[in-house]
Amino acid sequence: MPTVAEIKQAAITAIEERKEEVIGIAKTILQNPETGFTEQKTARLVQQRFQQMGIPFQSALAITGVKGMVQGKAGPGPTVAVIGELDSLRVLEHPFHDDVTGAAHACGHHCQVANMLGAMVGLMAPGVINHLSGRIAPVAVPAEEFIEVERRMRLREEGKLEFMGGKQEFIKLGVFDDVDMAMITHTSAEAFKLGIGGTSNGHVVKFVQFTGRGAHAGGAPHMGINALNAAMIALTSINANRETFRDQDTVRVHGILTRGGDAVSAVPSNVTLEWRVRSGNLNALVSNSGKVDRCFKAGAMAVGAQVSITNIPGYLPMRNNAVMQEVYLRNAKELVGDGSVLVRPATHNGGGSTDMGDLAQIMPLIHPYCGGATGTGHGADYVIQDYDTAVIAPAKAMAMTVIDLLANGAQKAKEIKSNDKAPMTKEQYLRFQRDRAEVVRYDGAKA
Numbered sequence: 001m002p003t004v005a006e007i008k009q010a011a012i013t014a015i016e017e018r019k020e021e022v023i024g025i026a027k028t029i030l031q032n033p034e035t036g037f038t039e040q041k042t043a044r045l046v047q048q049r050f051q052q053m054g055i056p057f058q059s060a061l062a063i064t065g066v067k068g069m070v071q072g073k074a075g076p077g078p079t080v081a082v083i084g085e086l087d088s089l090r091v092l093e094h095p096f097h098d099d100v101t102g103a104a105h106a107c108g109h110h111c112q113v114a115n116m117l118g119a120m121v122g123l124m125a126p127g128v129i130n131h132l133s134g135r136i137a138p139v140a141v142p143a144e145e146f147i148e149v150e151r152r153m154r155l156r157e158e159g160k161l162e163f164m165g166g167k168q169e170f171i172k173l174g175v176f177d178d179v180d181m182a183m184i185t186h187t188s189a190e191a192f193k194l195g196i197g198g199t200s201n202g203h204v205v206k207f208v209q210f211t212g213r214g215a216h217a218g219g220a221p222h223m224g225i226n227a228l229n230a231a232m233i234a235l236t237s238i239n240a241n242r243e244t245f246r247d248q249d250t251v252r253v254h255g256i257l258t259r260g261g262d263a264v265s266a267v268p269s270n271v272t273l274e275w276r277v278r279s280g281n282l283n284a285l286v287s288n289s290g291k292v293d294r295c296f297k298a299g300a301m302a303v304g305a306q307v308s309i310t311n312i313p314g315y316l317p318m319r320n321n322a323v324m325q326e327v328y329l330r331n332a333k334e335l336v337g338d339g340s341v342l343v344r345p346a347t348h349n350g351g352g353s354t355d356m357g358d359l360a361q362i363m364p365l366i367h368p369y370c371g372g373a374t375g376t377g378h379g380a381d382y383v384i385q386d387y388d389t390a391v392i393a394p395a396k397a398m399a400m401t402v403i404d405l406l407a408n409g410a411q412k413a414k415e416i417k418s419n420d421k422a423p424m425t426k427e428q429y430l431r432f433q434r435d436r437a438e439v440v441r442y443d444g445a446k447a
Contacts, residue, residue: 004407007131008331011122011399015392018121022395023387025049026114030096030384033088033103033110036143036166037155039064042086042113046140049117053124055138062161062169066140070124077134077410078180078417080402082123083356084116085109085144085166085184093380106382108187108373111390113140115185115370118395123402133410136402137179142166144355146314149207149274150258153310163433164205164312167355171362172430180417181324182365183401184356185394187373189382190342193389194332194397195369196325197344201250201278203314203353204289204436208296210234211306214262214269224267225305228260230444231271234299234307241291250280250349251288280317280349293440300444309440313433318357319423320346321364323416324401328366331400335393342369352377361429364420366401370394 002010015022025045032041043064050057055068064086069079087109091097094104120138123129143152143166152164163169170176188195210231215224238253245251255275261268277292279285293309300307332341356367372390375381384390405413424432 002127002131004403007128007403007407008400010125010127011403012396014125015118015122015395015399019392022114022118022121023391025117026110026384026387026391029110029113030105033096033098033105034086035090035101035103035148036087036145037063037152037161039086039142043140046113046117050138053120055120055124061175062142062166062173064142065166065170065175067175068138070129070136072132072134072136072406073130075133075409077406078413079135079137079178080405080413081137081139081176081179081182082116082119082398082402083139083141083182083184084113086113086140086142087145089145089378090147091378091380095383106378106380107145108384108390109144111187111372111384112184114391115394115398116140118391119398119402122396122399128403132403132406134406134413141170146205149205149312150272153207165315165355165358167359168313168433171358171426176359176363179363181321181363181413182359183324183368183398185368185370185398187384187390188369188371189373189375189377190371192342193336193340193371193393195342195344196329196332196366197320197346198318198348198350199280199346200318200357201252201280201349201351201353202282202285202316202357203276203278204285205312205314206275206277206292207310207312208273208275209308210271210300212267212269212303215267217265217267221267224269226267226303227271227305228268230299230303230305230307231257231273232299233302234296237295237298238292241295244291245288246284249284250278250351251284252276252278252351253288253292278351278353282316297442297444300442301447302444304445306441306443311436311438311440313436315353315355316357316361318354318367319360320366321416321420324364324366327404327412328368328397328401331397331404335396358429361424362422362426364416364422368394368397
């Protein structure tokens with residue numbers, strides 16, 4: 001019977017032998033970016049790789065998602081998910097953007113899919129899987145980047161999904177019902193090779209439509225109701241509230257104008273925005289969302305327009321399991337050395353959001369980071385320079401961590417599953433999110 005160290009070495013060797021192939025997966029996905037719920041090419045690539053590795057899988061989950069399942073040969077035990085995210089952003093200035101859609105991997109999800117598959121290369125090696133109890137579920141999830149809200153609303157209207165984030169919809173569909181714990185590794189442009197710790201913001205997504213009345217902008221502006229002016233007043237009102245946002249709540253309120261009118265010679269009668277309210281805890285999130293809704297109403301009232309605010313359940317704050325982090329940390333240090341591992345305090349909040357936070361509300365998980373990128377996340381200059389750090393190191397670290405969890409009769413995984421105190425059940429999570437979903441309509445002319 002090999003030792004755990006020997007099993008880990010077998011996984012590392014298997015990954016190292018195929019590292020150019022694994023890195024090639026990331027580069028292929030980089031050249032074929034797709035936004036959320038459209039990731040057909042990327043999903044097919046994952047399916048092909050699962051087939052080649054002999055991993056049974058389900059496909060077309062939440063439109064494009066793929067879930068594999070591998071049984072350890074050493075007996076029953078908990079199920080550990082290793083996750084990658086299929087989607088990209090839209091960054092038209094990115095050097096690897098799609099000329100038609102503007103999609104671009106300006107956040108490193110192409111490396112996530114590759115390091116998930118790379119971890120499975122190591123875990124599927126005969127000298128590894130034969131000595132693990134329980135199961136491993138490699139999962140490729142769509143639509144983590146919460147963009148193109150209007151298109152996703154149409155998918156919801158067509159009955160193709162309820163929630164607009166991939167892991168949210170996976171939770172609803174029961175894709176994670178037979179999973180006990182999970183992990184994912186996200187790229188970073190910071191100066192470290194592997195990192196753990198920290199949390200993230202929750203957020204509420206808003207699709208806002210101001211409706212006014214069109215008129216000739218030169219000849220009869222007094223006959224119109226300027227919906228663009230209503231939106232501008234609303235945004236000024238939001239800015240007037242920024243001094244009330246508490247620093248400790250890590251509040252971010254931001255968005256884009258997606259429709260500002262039809263012609264410069266006409267008073268804008270239909271103006272739309274996609275907006276985002278982020279906060280580090282759920283109480284602040286609910287409160288700040290209400291403030292922003294009030295500001296949108298104020299803009300409508302000022303010019304006598306109508307406003308419709310569609311509040312969409314966004315993501316919840318991250319919760320890393322401390323024991324899983326300790327296991328991962330030991331492996332990370334062994335791989336890259338103490339000086340190349342970043343450990344963030346649990347309270348560190350970078351301001352962003354992820355639907356791994358939603359999954360963290362119902363099960364233990366970790367969301368480590370890896371280096372290898374340069375530039376600004378979600379920016380045109382965010383590119384991977386070091387694929388060994390962005391793909392191979394996290395693949396090895398996750399494989400080693402899964403081995404620690406599932407070796408020796410899966411004792412460590414059983415301990416974590418028994419002791420983790422998830423804040424919500426699946427049913428409580430779904431109820432909380434559905435309570436956030438509402439459409440607020442306000443007629444400023446009748447105020």
